[in-house]
Amino acid sequence: MGKKLYIATAIPYVNGKPHIGHVLDFLLADIWVRHQKQNGGEVRFQVGTDEHGNKIAAKAQEAGMTPQEFADQNCRYFKELLSAMKVNYTDFIRTTDPKHKARAQYIWRQLKPYIYQGSYEGWYCEGCEGFVTDKEAASNEMVCPDHKAKYQKISEENYYLKVSEFADQIKEAIESDRMKILPEFRKKEFLALMEKGMPDVSVSRPKKSLSWGIPVPDDDSQVMYVWMDALSNYVTVLGYPDDQEWADYWPADVQVIGKDILRFHAGIWPAMLLGMGLELPKVLLTHGHITVGGDKMSKTVGNVVDPMEVIDKYGLDAFRYYLSRHVTTNADGDFSWEKFENAYNNELVNDLGNLVQRTAGMINKYMSGVIGEIQQPEHDMYKFREAMREMNFSEAMDIIWSLIAGANGFIERVKPWKIAKAAAEGTDPEPQAHLEEVLGHVVGTIMQATEMLRPFLPDAAERISGIFGEGVVKLSDDGVFQKVYIHTADPSMVRADGVSDGGVTVAPEVGGESVTTEMSGDTGA
RNA sequence: CGCGGGGUAGAGCAGCCUGGUAGCUCGUGUGGCUCAUAACCACAAGGUCGCAAGUUCAAAUCUUGCCCCCGCAACCA
Numbered sequence: 001m002g003k004k005l006y007i008a009t010a011i012p013y014v015n016g017k018p019h020i021g022h023v024l025d026f027l028l029a030d031i032w033v034r035h036q037k038q039n040g041g042e043v044r045f046q047v048g049t050d051e052h053g054n055k056i057a058a059k060a061q062e063a064g065m066t067p068q069e070f071a072d073q074n075c076r077y078f079k080e081l082l083s084a085m086k087v088n089y090t091d092f093i094r095t096t097d098p099k100h101k102a103r104a105q106y107i108w109r110q111l112k113p114y115i116y117q118g119s120y121e122g123w124y125c126e127g128c129e130g131f132v133t134d135k136e137a138a139s140n141e142m143v144c145p146d147h148k149a150k151y152q153k154i155s156e157e158n159y160y161l162k163v164s165e166f167a168d169q170i171k172e173a174i175e176s177d178r179m180k181i182l183p184e185f186r187k188k189e190f191l192a193l194m195e196k197g198m199p200d201v202s203v204s205r206p207k208k209s210l211s212w213g214i215p216v217p218d219d220d221s222q223v224m225y226v227w228m229d230a231l232s233n234y235v236t237v238l239g240y241p242d243d244q245e246w247a248d249y250w251p252a253d254v255q256v257i258g259k260d261i262l263r264f265h266a267g268i269w270p271a272m273l274l275g276m277g278l279e280l281p282k283v284l285l286t287h288g289h290i291t292v293g294g295d296k297m298s299k300t301v302g303n304v305v306d307p308m309e310v311i312d313k314y315g316l317d318a319f320r321y322y323l324s325r326h327v328t329t330n331a332d333g334d335f336s337w338e339k340f341e342n343a344y345n346n347e348l349v350n351d352l353g354n355l356v357q358r359t360a361g362m363i364n365k366y367m368s369g370v371i372g373e374i375q376q377p378e379h380d381m382y383k384f385r386e387a388m389r390e391m392n393f394s395e396a397m398d399i400i401w402s403l404i405a406g407a408n409g410f411i412e413r414v415k416p417w418k419i420a421k422a423a424a425e426g427t428d429p430e431p432q433a434h435l436e437e438v439l440g441h442v443v444g445t446i447m448q449a450t451e452m453l454r455p456f457l458p459d460a461a462e463r464i465s466g467i468f469g470e471g472v473v474k475l476s477d478d479g480v481f482q483k484v485y486i487h488t489a490d491p492s493m494v495r496a497d498g499v500s501d502g503g504v505t506v507a508p509e510v511g512g513e514s515v516t517t518e519m520s521g522d523t524g525a
Numbered sequence: 526c527g528c529g530g531g532g533u534a535g536a537g538c539a540g541c542c543u544g545g546u547a548g549c550u551c552g553u554g555u556g557g558c559u560c561a562u563a564a565c566c567a568c569a570a571g572g573u574c575g576c577a578a579g580u581u582c583a584a585a586u587c588u589u590g591c592c593c594c595c596g597c598a599a600c601c602a
Contacts, residue, residue, distance in 0.1 A: 012602065021602040189529050189597080196528080201599075227600065258602040267599085289602065297602095326537085326550090332596090334537080342551070350564060358561035365560070398539095398549080412566040417559070479562055491563055 004042045006249035007032060008234045008281075010257045010265075011048040011093065013226075014074035015055045018081045020305040020335060021258075021297060024287045027323055028393065029256045030087045034455035035388055044249050046237045047082060048093035049075045050230045057212040067212045071096060084311050085320070086458060093237040095214075095229055103236035104229055105217045111275045114162040120202050121155035159204040159222060163271040167198040170270045179280040181266060182391065186259065186286045190266050201268055203228040231269045235278070251279040254391075262286050285391055288332035305335060314484055317460045318344040324456050325397035337487040345483050348460075351404050352449075353481040356464055358411065359442050360475045366420045369473045372436030375444040384452060393456070400452045407445045414438050443468050 009025040012018065026047060033045045051071040060070035075094060082089065093100060108115070171194055173179040174187060181187035204222040207215075214229050216222040234255065238246035257265050262284065270280050289296075292303045311319050322340050325347075327333025363371055387396040416438055423431030447468060454461040460480065467474055483490075 010602070019602085023602090025602070185530065192528050193597080193599090196598085199599075225600085259596085260601055263597095263599065287602085289596095339537085339551090346551075349562070354561055354564050356561095358565075360561090362560045395539095401550090408565055409567095411560075412558075415558080415560090420560085481562085483562070 004044065004248050005036055006044045006046075006238070006252045007254045007256065008046045008237075008252050009048075009255075010261055011050045011095070011230060011233055012078065013050045013053070013055070014071055014078065015059050017074065017077045018307060019297065020292075020307050020310070021290050022078075023081070023085065023307050023323065024290065024327070025256045025258065026082060026085060026087045027320060028285065028287060028391070029254070030085070030089075031324060031393055031455045032254060032256075032391060033088055034458065038451075038454060044091065044238070045089045046091045046093060046234070047087065047089045048091075048233055048237065049078055049095070050226065050233075051075070051094055051096045052213040052224075052229055053226050054210055054212065068096060081307055084308060084316065086316060091237050093233050095233060100233060100236045101214050103240060103242070104214050104224065104232040106241055107232050107236075107272070107276060108224065108228065109217050111161065111272060114165060114271075114275045115159050115203065116162065117157060118160045118200075118202075119155045120158050121153065123151035124154045156206050156209065157222075158202050158206065158225075159216065159219075160200040161203045161228070161268070161271065161275075163198050163200050163268055166271040166274045167194065169274055170194075170198070170267065173270065173280050174266065178282075179266070179270060180283045181262070182283060182285050186262060190262060193263065194267075198267060198271075201227070227264055227268055228272070231264065231272060234269075234281075252281040254283045254285055255281045256285045256287070259286050259288055283391075288327075290327060291332060291334045293336040294334060310340070313486060314340070314344055315459075315481075317457045317481065318348060318484075320457055321348050321397075324393050325401075326394070341484060341487045344481075345485070345488070347401065349481040349483050351401065351408065352460075353479055355404055355408055355411075356446060356467060356480050357475075359407075359439065359446060360467055360473045362416050362420075363439055363443075363473045364475060366416065366423075366435055367432075367439065371443055371468060371471055371473060372440045374447065374468075375437070375441040396452070397456060400449050400456075403445060403449045403452075407442055407449075410445075411442060 007029050009029045012022050012025075029045060029047075033043050036043050049071070051067075056071060057067045060067040063070055065073070071094075079092070082092075095101075095104075170179075171191065174181060174191060174194075181190060203225050204216050204219075205213075205225050207221055207223050210223045210225070213223040213226070216224055234252060235246060235250060238249050240246040240250070255265060265284055273280055290305075291297065292305055295303060297304050307319070318340075322335070322343050323333075326339070326343055327335070363369060384396055384399045387393070387399060416435060419431055419435050419438065423435065446464065450461050450464045463480055467480075
């Protein structure tokens with residue numbers, strides 16, 4: 001075996017509470033980790049929070065806290081989310097951790113041959129105490145919208161990292177897939193970006209304009225800029241350089257990132273690693289963003305979805321299910337409460353939940369709950385393994401669901417209830433054996449699907465294997481999943497006369513309009 | 526001519542590399558079934574595959590031009 005597996009996720013900037021966009025990193029990584037462990041792999045799994053920088057300092061001041069208190073608070077929210085999501089991480093790193101700070105400074109010293117002093121010139125707002133890009137300055141017509149003050153062109157001293165020095169090596173690594181960027185089109189996108197050249201990046205700021213950060217070694221007047229600080233976490237969390245164990249895990253097998261930060265992870269981070277003499281990560285898995293009802297999430301629009309709210313209302317399985325199947329791993333995905341609820345009720349509850357329920361019910365009814373010999377199904381696993389290997393999780397889920405649909409279809413064709421009837425009437429010579437074989441086959445398929453599902457829906461997998469795992473069916477009254485109707489109409493509540501007793505008035509004559517309007521108003525989401 | 530992605534059924538998407546019967550999920554309709562959580566199964570309707578030209582026996586697929594949408598253009602998960 002040799003090297004142990006290591007997966008790292010981008011560390012979110014804790015200037016606020018987690019929103020639904022943050023969860024993709026965690027979830028994708030968690031699915032991968034659970035899958036690897038299932039196959040006997042030993043995995044180290046890092047998550048963490050990025051806690052330095054002006055934005056946090058400013059937000060803290062607004063809230064009347066110190067930056068550290070503010071970071072502590074938000075960090076707690078992320079930890080709560082991770083635990084609610086049952087993310088199986090092994091390490092949680094915070095960039096304000098003293099060990100991280102010391103190690104980041106070590107890395108800075110190591111990179112000194114590639115660091116030089118320069119000056120940064122840009123548009124500056126005194127109120128914000130920060131620079132804005134030329135584009136932003138132009139779009140605001142040179143006036144800061146928050147402070148109504150004109151931007152000033154000022155320049156300040158800071159340090160630069162010679163990313164350009166490593167451009168050729170980085171390009172080669174990406175082209176040859178030594179550092180593989182997934183999905184493929186992101187790789188092309190980044191290579192195209194590189195064609196325009198890789199400028200050196202500013203990696204420090206004067207202390208007077210950025211106080212909340214890690215001091216630059218040997219220069220009191222400067223503080224490390226976020227990327228230098230934050231990117232270091234992927235190795236400092238392993239103990240680099242003082243804890244020798246780091247070498248068992250680096251290079252990372254996978255780093256999970258959002259599309260917006262690909263350029264830092266594919267450009268600056270490799271430059272740092274090359275400067276340190278370390279290997280590059282093997283895979284950069286780049287996921288898209290989640291839109292809400294087709295729109296970008298934004299606080300001003302007020303469409304930010306709180307993942308905790310989703311988990312509270314629908315349960316963890318529903319949450320993990322939707323994100324892993326309906327938010328395609330590669331592209332942007334859309335979330336809307338209605339879509340989410342439909343997917344949960346129709347696919348998880350009806351397709352899978354009902355399959356489990358009916359199968360268990362028949363075994364109870366026809367075989368006194370005793371499961372016969374479970375048939376090992378011979379479904380071709382090649383496509384599933386391939387999808388998992390490529391981390392195309394939505395594809396893998398589709399394959400699992402075709403198995404579930406197949407089992408439902410099989411039951412429909414063999415009609416176990418008819419066999420049971422034949423048994424009662426004595427028309428089938430071997431009715432009981434036949435029943436046992438048929439239901440054993442269905443249970444076999446369910447069990448196989450359950451194992452495939454385990455990395456995605458650990459709770460559901462546990463419950464389902466609990467029902468069939470012991471030779472005797474153990475069926476609880478309320479089933480594997482319960483339906484939820486918050487954002488869509490409950491069909492059992494709507495009667496033929498068009499009146500529902502769920503509080504929503506359905507007016508068939510006047511037009512469907514009123515229904516949808518009431519529904520969405522009612523939810524308050 | 527900045528770079529990249531996309532335009533395929535009412536919605537969301539796959540197929541394109543490697544040309545050969547246009548497919549999946551949801552929704553809609555009809556029928557079937559009664560083991561099951563108003564579930565499940567089968568069938569059907571619904572497509573000028575953005576537009577135009579070219580290559581070819583054959584184009585959603587390859588080539589060229591054009592139109593439209595969306596990202597990115599160095600620090601937004």
